[in-house]
Amino acid sequence: MQVALFGSDRSLPLWVTEELERMAFSFEVVTPEKTKALLPSSFVVVLGSALLTEDEVAELALRLGVNPLRVAVFPYEEVRDLPEEKCRTLWQGFLRSLVPPKRDVAAFRVTPTRRVLLYPEGDERLCEAFARARIPVVSFPSFVLSRKGVDFHVMPHDIPVGACVLIPSLQEEPPVVLPREVLDTGRVVALERLPQVLGLSSLRKMCVVLLVPSPHPYPEDWERIFALASLPPQGAQVLVLAEEVFVAREGFEEAFRRAREAGVLFEKLPLSRVSLSPSLDMRRVVVTYTPEKDPFPVRCEAHWLVPVSRKTCVLPPFDKVLLSDREVVLELPENPNLLPFATNIPGVFVAWGDVEDLVVTVSRYLEEGSIQEEGRVRVDAERCALCLTCLRSCPTGAIGLSGDLKRCIAVNEALCARCGICAGLCPARAITFEVVHRVLGNHRL
Amino acid sequence: MIVGERKPLREILESLSPYREVLVLGCGACVTVCLAGGEKEAREVAALLRLKGFAAEAASVERQCEREFLVPLREKVPAFQAVLSLACGVGVQTLSEVFPGIPVLPGLNTSFMGAPLAQGVWEERCIGCGECIVHRFGGICPVARCAKNLLNGPCGGSKNGRCEVRPDRDCAWQLIYDRMKALGRLEELFVIQPPKNWGPSRFGAQRKIVREDVRR
Amino acid sequence: MSLGIIGCERSGFPALCALGKEEPEIWDRIVEVFPVPCLGGVDEETILRILLRCDTLLLVGCPPASCRNAWGSTLAEKRVARVSQLLEEAEIPKRVFCVFANPNRLGELKARVVV
Numbered sequence: 001m002q003v004a005l006f007g008s009d010r011s012l013p014l015w016v017t018e019e020l021e022r023m024a025f026s027f028e029v030v031t032p033e034k035t036k037a038l039l040p041s042s043f044v045v046v047l048g049s050a051l052l053t054e055d056e057v058a059e060l061a062l063r064l065g066v067n068p069l070r071v072a073v074f075p076y077e078e079v080r081d082l083p084e085e086k087c088r089t090l091w092q093g094f095l096r097s098l099v100p101p102k103r104d105v106a107a108f109r110v111t112p113t114r115r116v117l118l119y120p121e122g123d124e125r126l127c128e129a130f131a132r133a134r135i136p137v138v139s140f141p142s143f144v145l146s147r148k149g150v151d152f153h154v155m156p157h158d159i160p161v162g163a164c165v166l167i168p169s170l171q172e173e174p175p176v177v178l179p180r181e182v183l184d185t186g187r188v189v190a191l192e193r194l195p196q197v198l199g200l201s202s203l204r205k206m207c208v209v210l211l212v213p214s215p216h217p218y219p220e221d222w223e224r225i226f227a228l229a230s231l232p233p234q235g236a237q238v239l240v241l242a243e244e245v246f247v248a249r250e251g252f253e254e255a256f257r258r259a260r261e262a263g264v265l266f267e268k269l270p271l272s273r274v275s276l277s278p279s280l281d282m283r284r285v286v287v288t289y290t291p292e293k294d295p296f297p298v299r300c301e302a303h304w305l306v307p308v309s310r311k312t313c314v315l316p317p318f319d320k321v322l323l324s325d326r327e328v329v330l331e332l333p334e335n336p337n338l339l340p341f342a343t344n345i346p347g348v349f350v351a352w353g354d355v356e357d358l359v360v361t362v363s364r365y366l367e368e369g370s371i372q373e374e375g376r377v378r379v380d381a382e383r384c385a386l387c388l389t390c391l392r393s394c395p396t397g398a399i400g401l402s403g404d405l406k407r408c409i410a411v412n413e414a415l416c417a418r419c420g421i422c423a424g425l426c427p428a429r430a431i432t433f434e435v436v437h438r439v440l441g442n443h444r445l
Numbered sequence: 446m447i448v449g450e451r452k453p454l455r456e457i458l459e460s461l462s463p464y465r466e467v468l469v470l471g472c473g474a475c476v477t478v479c480l481a482g483g484e485k486e487a488r489e490v491a492a493l494l495r496l497k498g499f500a501a502e503a504a505s506v507e508r509q510c511e512r513e514f515l516v517p518l519r520e521k522v523p524a525f526q527a528v529l530s531l532a533c534g535v536g537v538q539t540l541s542e543v544f545p546g547i548p549v550l551p552g553l554n555t556s557f558m559g560a561p562l563a564q565g566v567w568e569e570r571c572i573g574c575g576e577c578i579v580h581r582f583g584g585i586c587p588v589a590r591c592a593k594n595l596l597n598g599p600c601g602g603s604k605n606g607r608c609e610v611r612p613d614r615d616c617a618w619q620l621i622y623d624r625m626k627a628l629g630r631l632e633e634l635f636v637i638q639p640p641k642n643w644g645p646s647r648f649g650a651q652r653k654i655v656r657e658d659v660r661r
Numbered sequence: 662m663s664l665g666i667i668g669c670e671r672s673g674f675p676a677l678c679a680l681g682k683e684e685p686e687i688w689d690r691i692v693e694v695f696p697v698p699c700l701g702g703v704d705e706e707t708i709l710r711i712l713l714r715c716d717t718l719l720l721v722g723c724p725p726a727s728c729r730n731a732w733g734s735t736l737a738e739k740r741v742a743r744v745s746q747l748l749e750e751a752e753i754p755k756r757v758f759c760v761f762a763n764p765n766r767l768g769e770l771k772a773r774v775v776v
Contacts (some may be wrong), residue, residue: 031603050672050674050678050696051670051678053670053671053698054670054698078678096736162447205460208733214662216663219505243758291621331731331733334726335726335727335728335729335731336721336727337727337728337729338729344730344731353721383473383484385473385477385478385483386478387477387478387479387480387483388561389564391478392563393564393732395701395730395731395733405752417698417699417729419698419699419701419702419730419732419733420697420698420699420701420702420703421699421701421702421730421733421736422702423702423704423734424672424701424702424703424704424707425478425480425735426485427478427480427483427484427486428473428477428483428484428485429484429488433702436695453750454747454750454751455750455751458751485704485705485706488706489704489705489706489709492705492706492709492710492713493709493747493748493751493753495709495713496712496713496748496751496753497753497754620677653731
């Protein structure tokens with residue numbers, strides 16, 4: 001058997017080469033530059049880390065131009081410090097476990113079309129930002145989308161677009177239920193109007209209480225809150241009761257610090273623990289709350305109460321426009337393992353938060369695309385019972401029906417994340433993923 | 446399709462206690478689609494039985510309710526002491542007719558005829574009464590979906606569109622009303638429905654259909 | 662008590678390796694390690710098959726809110742709950758647990774692995 005060793009160019013320990021010779025493997029050491037000599041039947045053995053993911057292996061396979069199933073990773077980095085005898089046994093076991101793959105798999109890079117669809121149409125700020133990044137933007141009053149590979153096709157205009165940006169609408173509601181009597185004091189003011197109101201009043205020592213619900217990706221409110229630090233010196237005493245303070249943004253940490261230094265008090269607690277009532281003279285609002293850390297209720301009289309509205313993001317009905325065999329389930333982009341703004345459906349982004357950041361994310365997605373594999377996942381049409389479990393459970397929406405009579409499910413490999421959820425759920429065991437086994441320690445991986 | 450639910454494991458183990466070598470047989474039709482008794486579930490049960498010390502093997506056929514699909518098992522089945530069938534009641538009986546010498550045990554409770562509403566949710570839609578009348582009710586069957594099987598409904602106990610017998614279920618008559626309203630046929634609900642003919646239903650003898658035109 | 666581990670290659674498996682560096686003796690107890698692309702793809706039969714060779718099986722994956730495949734970890738959690746219930750029903754003295762970990766969050770894994 002032919003083996004191409006790929007890995008650190010430092011000198012290999014003896015046990016690597018000796019065992020290869022003993023087992024009558026012919027081998028060579030390759031680097032990314034020197035790959036033309038690779039025989040199609042040879043294995044590329046990566047002397048790397050056990051932590052290499054399948055995606056990284058696929059990328060390497062694409063770079064070397066070989067079947068990803070012929071790329072086997074030996075956890076050299078983890079193993080090399082073990083006693084030599086142990087290394088030898090492991091290496092032997094690994095070499096023995098190399099079996100030629102049954103499938104022809106090819107790695108390829110999918111790059112989406114450089115065009116973005118805005119849904120619903122119109123948002124000048126977004127259009128301008130995309131124009132600056134030289135990404136063409138389209139939007140239509142009415143259309144349907146169909147998926148072709150990694151692209152969307154806008155029908156009936158028949159325009160391919162690489163990404164869809166959903167413009168959510170904001171739904172605002174008060175952070176807590178405001179009792180009627182509290183509203184009657186006339187001391188409840190919106191955050192936007194607060195600087196104005198404070199500027200007009202002449203009272204020297206005033207108390208302002210802000211009620212802020214858990215953070216949402218709309219940072220403008222927090223900008224306003226932190227700016228309260230720059231009130232004139234005779235200004236009010238400000239107490240911010242927040243479910244969470246939002247500092248995960250450039251400059252916010254600093255602004256938060258400055259606000260605290262200027263005397264703005266921040267208290268983190270669930271707003272359900274705040275109770276509101278009017279003062280006896282109906283000219284102030286009595287705010288009572290129990291802080292998170294100690295059990296004694298705190299009572300203060302606010303001259304102004306600022307309920308910052310709880311904003312929820314309502315996405316446009318994307319499942320109504322995407323022609324798909326299944327209902328589209330969009331995960332809102334709060335997952336740190338997804339791109340920011342991205343949803344679980346590849347190519348669908350949500351325009352919330354900073355416009356520039358969004359454009360950068362989308363443009364990177366359009367330029368880099370992703371590495372995919374053709375042939376890794378296989379559907380056995382004879383076994384498939386068409387129960388549609390896979391189609392309903394695929395997290396990326398990569399599964400649809402194929403054929404005129406929709407007689408079999410089809411996997412769109414440009415979208416497949418190779419998670420294996422469909423194969424694990426399939427009751428007829430019709431979906432199979434070819435997996436490369438890896439070896440670590442005395443354990444078969 | 447027929448929707449089933451696997452029997453509690455305790456019950457399965459109890460019925461299997463006299464045997465050691467067991468074949469767990471899945472069915473590739475309805476019970477595969479409702480994720481109760483396909484090949485995957487058969488292998489799962491077999492793996493559990495092996496953990497429990499049985500010599501269990503799993504297999505699956507296209508449809509257990511038809512003899513022709515059971516023919517390939519003729520050589521395999523006699524090697525086992527018992528067969529645990531994960532098919533519906535129809536499949537279990539066909540299986541025991543084809544293999545009279547081997548005990549065939551049911552591993553599944555056949556629940557109802559229904560439809561998947563979402564991934565992992567199934568709901569009854571038809572009781573097989575033998576005389577379909579859904580066209581009179583806007584395509585919603587009160588016999589299968591109303592807890593009281595009312596043909597002249599609603600009963601008056603429906604609350605917020607929910608059934609008073611099982612508040613987690615929709616009131617069929619609310620659905621019928623909404624649908625008839627949408628169709629602009631509300632006045633048809635004023636017609637008093639005559640008593641239903643239950644003759645073709647389960648209350649006579651075992652039902653049977655003989656079609657001379659296609660019979661060989 | 663022997664231990665088997667199925668780890669997702671994004672979080673669970675790297676977490677295990679990180680813990681292995683910290684406490685190398687855990688490797689003596691671990692008899693099986695399987696890295697998988699996502700925990701959601703591990704079916705019941707695989708779990709039961711690996712259980713034949715060990716007493717306790719841990720499925721180590723991303724915390725549900727950060728699973729790259731939307732509901733992969735949630736699915737694994739439900740599946741493990743179901744398999745545990747089946748094992749209990751059958752009175753089989755084996756254990757399966759779902760553990761959420763990543764290299765920066767080893768606490769839960771450590772509690773399960775280190776005796």
